[in-house]
Amino acid sequence: MWQTLIYVPEKLGGVPLFGFGLLTALWAIISVVAMVLQIRRSGWNAEAAGTLVTLAVLGGLIGFVLPNVMVEIPGTRAADGGPVYGLPIRGYGTMLLLGVVSALLLAMHRAKRRGLDPAMVINLAFWIILPGILGARLFHVIEYWPIHYGPVLRQHGPAAALAAAANISAGGLVVYGSLIGGLMGGAAFIVRYGLPCWVTMDLIAPSLALGLAIGRLGCFLNGCCFGGACDLPWAVRFPPGSPAYEHQLEHGDLPIAGVQLGTDPAAPTGPPVIRSVLPGSPAEKSGVKPGMHVLAINGRDIAAEDVRSEPRVMAPGCACCSQLGESQSSLHSVRAGVRLLLQALSEAARDGLPVRLTLRTQEGKTLSWTDAEPLPARGEALHPTQLYSSLNAAILLLVLLAFEPFQKRDGELFALLLTLYPVSRFTIEIIRNDEPGAYCGLTISQVVSLAIFAFAIVLWVYLRRPGHPKHRAAI
Structure with a gap:
């Protein structure tokens, strides 16, 4: 994965490149030459009008849109210590x-x-x-x-x-x-x-x-x-920030603080279940086991968590769509649980402390542990x-x-x-x-x-x- 190839700096030799800068001047020269050649070849007609509209749209893009999509270039600082902005390609x-x-x-x-x-x-x-x-x-x-x-x-x-x-x-x-x-x-x-x-x-x-x-x-x-999951030699693992990694994280396919949440096939509308526990992790040592159903994380009920994702509208009267609706409902609870786990990690990182987790399970147990393990550096093989x-x-x-x-x-x-x-x-x-x-x-x-x-x-x-x-x- 290579989401950003390069960053084009905002200024070149101290002169703005975008907006009303060097690129706009280059656009103006090219536009004049193109229109002159077009009109000399076939006169003013619908084709020439279309070329003019296209050049005008391009000019608007250079002059007004590109200056507003600049981002801070990571790891780069100006001489005064301030951020340096550029256009991500x-x-x-x-x-x-x-x-x-x-x-x-x-x-x-x-x-x-x-x-x-x-x-x-x-x-x-x-x-x-x-x-x-x-x-x-x-x-x-x-x-x-x-x-x-x-x-x-x-x-x-x-x-x-x-x-x-x-x-x-x-x-x-x-x-x-x-x-x-x-x-x-x-x-x-x-x-x-x-x-x-x-x-x-x-x-x-x-x-x-x-x-x-x-x-x-x-x-x-x-x-x-x-x-989907792949065990072939050409399988790929995407890094954090990629849609593939975020999807796996959101759906409980990656361990967070030593545990993975998932859907219980026997209770598709119930709370998320512990799918797996990393061997030797603090979570395993605290007594967390696969098959436990999680009701709350750090005192917050999963059922009451505001789920930002909504179920798809299913066709009425369709049995397979009804089953899909149940799986979507369970998926929302998994997402809510994952979100609470990630929130705990974020708060711990903000305070510079190891993450502290407390799970309340449907089986009547309350389990607590402290974990300093980071999120996986790569997603699962796909x-x-x-x-x-x-x-x-x-x-x-x-x-x-x-x-x-x-x-x-x-x-x-x-x-x-x-x-x-x-x-x-x-x-x-x-x-x-x-x-x-x-x-x-x-x-x-x-x-x-x-x-x-x-x-x-x-x-x-x-x-x-x-x-x-x-x-x-x-x-």
Whole structure:
């Protein structure tokens, strides 16, 4: 994991880099040159207007947005001892940008072979990229609203919830949301400029696979989209601060002060149970044993703890969803217990003392111990599903390019993408562990995979109908 690649300093040689500084001056020069070349080539038209809007958005980003996302650079101090600020270049965003640029270059390279103007591909890219990012983020926010964003809205207000929803630097872009948003934007562009629909769809299909192959590497650098437990040689362990580590910590998969909390399968709606105790730890010596049910930690009842996460809304009348609702309820009690344990660790660290814990159990025992053990330096071994997804997309790219010479009708390349990707995505979701199966045991991505696969079947039938234009061989 490598969440932050570098920090770009706020000033260069004492001159501001962002805001109304060096980068703004460079943007102004590039914008003037680009607009002059655009107008000299084709005059003032819709394409030139689109370029102007894009440059204006970029200028607003440099002048007003970037100065407000500066952070303190860790371990760096100014000559006067004060903090030094800089712009963090995140691994996730960098790989996302690299994926977009690579996909665009591939599309431009293939455009002439499809009878399209490569310059038009650039404008098409903006119509796809921006709606794609919005769709990907909106899909994520809707999916995780009950867990992450709803509580922020209630506790801190609309402004904080909006800021959390807009913070994509920490991850949180769903591929299927990007696909839906991007296709809607691309369809609007095709209609607006009268481009051949299926030729254009075939053009962008391999680019989508390439962008996904590179973008998933960003997920690995960020530590999101992680898999379940793995004992294979290529298993990975993510460090503190990563979504994978925090997920394991929150769900009781990591020991805290010598104990691990979990759900009791025999009492799914009851209090959390001690899943395991570290051998030789102060907790074990105090008499804490696996199987004990924890009612209170340091005098605070788990049942009365304010749980910030909310259960997902389950479909009424569905037996498997009802069972899932019970497991979610138990998970909330586990989270509450973990939160109380972490609070004890935080208070002890603040006071510079070992953590002191007292557990009251359902079995009628009150157990106390003092523990100075820190949290694990790494999480439990997991499947690197981000790398699986990247490799899967790379293979899909090769399959699409290999199929292209044998293509008989326009649209078949795009249809092949919609056929193969849902199958592989559905399979990878089985070993992913970052989201629950909220729909009769299926994740939302698996549900969407089934829907897209069904649509792909209909699309194949449509493309094979008599009268559909045959594919023109590449020049």
